[in-house]
Amino acid sequence: MRGPHNIWRLIRTGATFERTxxxxxxxxAFDAPAPLRAAARVLGWPFQWLGLPGDPSRxxxxxxxxxxxxxxxxxxxxLSTRPDVVGPEIAEQLKVLQDKLPPFPPEEARAAVARELGVGPDVLFSEFGPPVAAASLAQVHRARMRDDxxxxxxxxxxxxxxxxxxxDVDAFYLAAWMIEHLAPFSRRLRPRAVIEHFEGVVRGELDLRMEAAAAAEYRARTENDTGFRVPAVIWSAxxxxxxxxxxxxxINIGDLEALRESGVNLTDLSRRVIQTFLTHALRDGFFHADMHQGNLKLGPDGALVALDFGIMxxxxxxxxxxxxxxxxxxxxxxxxRVAEVHFEAGYVPADRDVAEFAQALRAVGEPIFGQDAAHISMARLLAHLFEVTERFGMETRTELILLQRTMVVVEGVARGLDPAMNMWETARPVVAGYIAENISPLATARDIASTLRVLGRFGPRLPQLAEAALMRVTLAEEKAAARALPGWVYGLGGAMVGAALVALGGML
Incomplete structure (x- = not known):
């Protein structure tokens, strides 16, 4: 499935964009340079008849x-969460992709419930209504449990x-392969590794048992968080x-008119969105990685409610x-210090100069901090940081892809609530609190204590482990010494052993 036949899918993508x-x-929207615009139109126009027509009403x-x-x-x-990237008009249009796509027939949903759970929906539910939301992978029905x-x-x-x-993901692999071979400088970004990571996320999202487990874990980790809630899983269904x-x-977080009518403070809500995400990412290391407007609600009690746990x-x-x-x-x-952290973590090759890297980082940060609050953007910082790390040979860190992507999405959601939101001042208390708790003399003492506890569990086995290690070292030294002996020594030694065995045989 990763072969050249996927070229057709890539051609169809460009043709569809041209035809529609x-x-x-x-x-x-992406402010493409003039040569790229000209090339795209020249190459796309002849193939537009191959494109999919789509819905002309959209x-x-x-x-x-x-x-x-x-x-x-x-x-x-x-992109619907990034009006600063695609413009407010396109971002507003793209919001329909979050949960307002055409649903599939309710009869098919009822049949899927029966096949999956082994009993008809009428046995489990006293009510099973029409779809209330439809997204790219699934749709949601409101129902009522028959038992309670x-x-x-x-x-x-x-x-x-x-x-x-x-x-579709299969075609993305071909695109990544082509990028790596046609643009060798892009290999440090590891396009195929990025697609592999994306595929893993997608496969997890297509198994709702995994999503249910993620929802249950997320609820357990955050049940004591004031002003935040995760709905409970009904495992029997x-x-x-x-x-x-x-x-x-x-109220959906994207419905600004309804939020204003409810009397909620949008500035405060914007701050809560950012700080909630950072708290979960830093404190727990387990965070909602798809926090667009369609997956967040403001509950009747004023709590921020998260939905859709397919991507964590x-x-x-x-x-x-x-x-x-x-x-x-x-x-x-x-x-x-930022530069030193990059080197300590191995993010930047050790042969690069720390001071020069710090100077490049200053060139990234200072222009951003010199702007007013409405223009201080995490997305802009990441874009500039990307340019610097490319220059210094930093490879893409696949373990940080979801974190970076979600940070951009969450910032877009927060700015939708309050365009003047100061990203850095909002993040400061959460980050500073984490630093104070985890990077301090007390935190170091806790780390040492944890290390000693781990070593303590191996206490009874330490003598055997030490003896085994000593034997391996001794054996390695003997092998090294043997390899250093001339060949005639091996022959003489063999003859002596043979003679000894013959003499022993005679004695017996």
């Missing part, structure tokens, strides 16, 4: 993405979605293609400390 009128709009870019399939729709969902009368949300995968999604959660009422991110304790120190260094404008 999305090509020119996309090039303009705006051009939405029309193209929905025609091309679920992987492209996912990309559009990301609880209102629930039943998520059902679209028929045939696994094959369709992975077919969940499986690979069906997942049931408790129903959550509330994990980062280990060491990576969390590195990430926090980098953010903290930028907050303090301590570019030397």
């Amino acid at each position: 009128g999305a090509m020119g709009i996309a090039l303009e 705006p051009p870019i939405v029309r193209a993405l929905t025609a091309l399939g679920p992987a492209y729709i996912k990309f559009g969902q990301l 009368g609880r209102a629930v949300a039943v998520k059902v995968l679209r028929p045939g979605i696994e094959r369709a999604f992975l077919r 969940s499986g690979r293609r069906v997942m049931t959660l408790e129903w959550v009422s509330g 991110g994990r980062i280990d304790a060491y990576t969390r400390r590195v990430y926090a120190e980098i953010l903290h260094g930028f907050l303090l404008r301590d570019y030397t």
